[in-house]
Amino acid sequence: MIVTLTANPALDRTITLPAPLAPGEVQAATSSREDAGGKGINVARVIAAASSPVVAVLPLADDDPYRVPLEAAGVPTRAVPVARPVRANLALTDQDGVTTKINLPGVALSADDVAALTDAVVAASEGATWLVLAGSLPDALADTFYVDVARAVRARWGAQAPKIAVDTSGPALRQVVAHGAPDLIKPNDDELAEFTGAALDPADPAGVAEAVARTIVPAQVASALVTLGSAGAVLVTANGAWFCPAPRIRVASTVGAGDSSLAGYLLADVAGGAPEDRLLSAIRYGAAAASLPGTQVPSPADLGGESLTVRSL
Numbered sequence: 001m002i003v004t005l006t007a008n009p010a011l012d013r014t015i016t017l018p019a020p021l022a023p024g025e026v027q028a029a030t031s032s033r034e035d036a037g038g039k040g041i042n043v044a045r046v047i048a049a050a051s052s053p054v055v056a057v058l059p060l061a062d063d064d065p066y067r068v069p070l071e072a073a074g075v076p077t078r079a080v081p082v083a084r085p086v087r088a089n090l091a092l093t094d095q096d097g098v099t100t101k102i103n104l105p106g107v108a109l110s111a112d113d114v115a116a117l118t119d120a121v122v123a124a125s126e127g128a129t130w131l132v133l134a135g136s137l138p139d140a141l142a143d144t145f146y147v148d149v150a151r152a153v154r155a156r157w158g159a160q161a162p163k164i165a166v167d168t169s170g171p172a173l174r175q176v177v178a179h180g181a182p183d184l185i186k187p188n189d190d191e192l193a194e195f196t197g198a199a200l201d202p203a204d205p206a207g208v209a210e211a212v213a214r215t216i217v218p219a220q221v222a223s224a225l226v227t228l229g230s231a232g233a234v235l236v237t238a239n240g241a242w243f244c245p246a247p248r249i250r251v252a253s254t255v256g257a258g259d260s261s262l263a264g265y266l267l268a269d270v271a272g273g274a275p276e277d278r279l280l281s282a283i284r285y286g287a288a289a290a291s292l293p294g295t296q297v298p299s300p301a302d303l304g305g306e307s308l309t310v311r312s313l
């Protein structure tokens with residue numbers, strides 16, 4: 001089973017425009033949709049859609065309207081009751097799939113909420129293969145939150161503790177890499193560049209792999225899956241580095257593509273896949289997500305069958 005933690009879920013509102021976004025103008029939209037979003041929730045939705053066991057842990061008020069799309073997604077959850085509704089994030093996409101995303105800071109959690117959330121993750125992690133810690137941290141949550149959760153889970157379950165995957169950015173990523181010993185991180189090229197402090201060229205996968213190997217893997221993190229948008233993705237482990245290009249697709253919305261890539265990687269991992277299989281699955285799920293509107297996540301039926309070649313770097 002895979003467990004995900006989303007400390008900062010979001011009701012994702014997507015508005016589709018028939019033309020590029022024109023700041024300062026009035027534009028008529030062609031459609032809109034709402035999805036239960038937040039990075040860990042998106043990962044869990046992909047895993048549930050693939051009929052693989054998953055539990056999503058999140059803070060959620062009893063009367064939050066977010067429950068409607070969340071329940072429709074069919075994801076088993078452990079909701080920690082909190083006082084206020086989740087944030088609503090906005091995405092504006094145009095006919096070419098160009099996406100403008102506006103994210104709110106999220107609901108501040110009390111010290112009791114944080115303790116209850118941590119306890120819920122520790123309990124849910126019993127017997128799990130992976131624990132996914134994903135997304136930004138709401139205001140007032142310490143940058144060390146993911147480090148604290150990783151320590152609590154490992155202290156409780158010891159050798160039986162799940163492997164820990166982290167998808168976050170900024171100070172929370174810095175902390176978890178330095179002190180959380182994650183088994184996997186999934187930055188995109190921008191997040192990795194911010195982390196290393198050096199510009200990265202998504203068209204140069206060998207350069208990306210070299211930057212990861214120089215700074216992160218395997219010194220602090222066992223593996224890194226670096227998503228490079230339409231260029232593809234790079235996987236770096238202690239045993240090697242691989243690149244897979246992304247298939248050409250018609251992009252509808254890039255929101256959730258990285259989360260779907262991570263879910264694809266984990267699905268292949270729990271199925272016993274080799275590094276090349278995991279990377280290929282990450283690419284297929286990420287591309288399928290980008291071809292779907294809003295934060296809609298792919299099921300196995302949505303995956304393309306293009307021939308893709310994973311190459312060793």
Ligand SMILES: O=P(O)(O)OC[C@@]1(O)O[C@H](CO)[C@@H](O)[C@@H]1O
Binds near residue numbers: 008012042256257
């Ligand atoms: O504020 P965070 O957690 O960094 O990002 C939140 C978010 O943009 O991430 C998901 C896509 O990856 C969306 O469902 C959600 O709105």
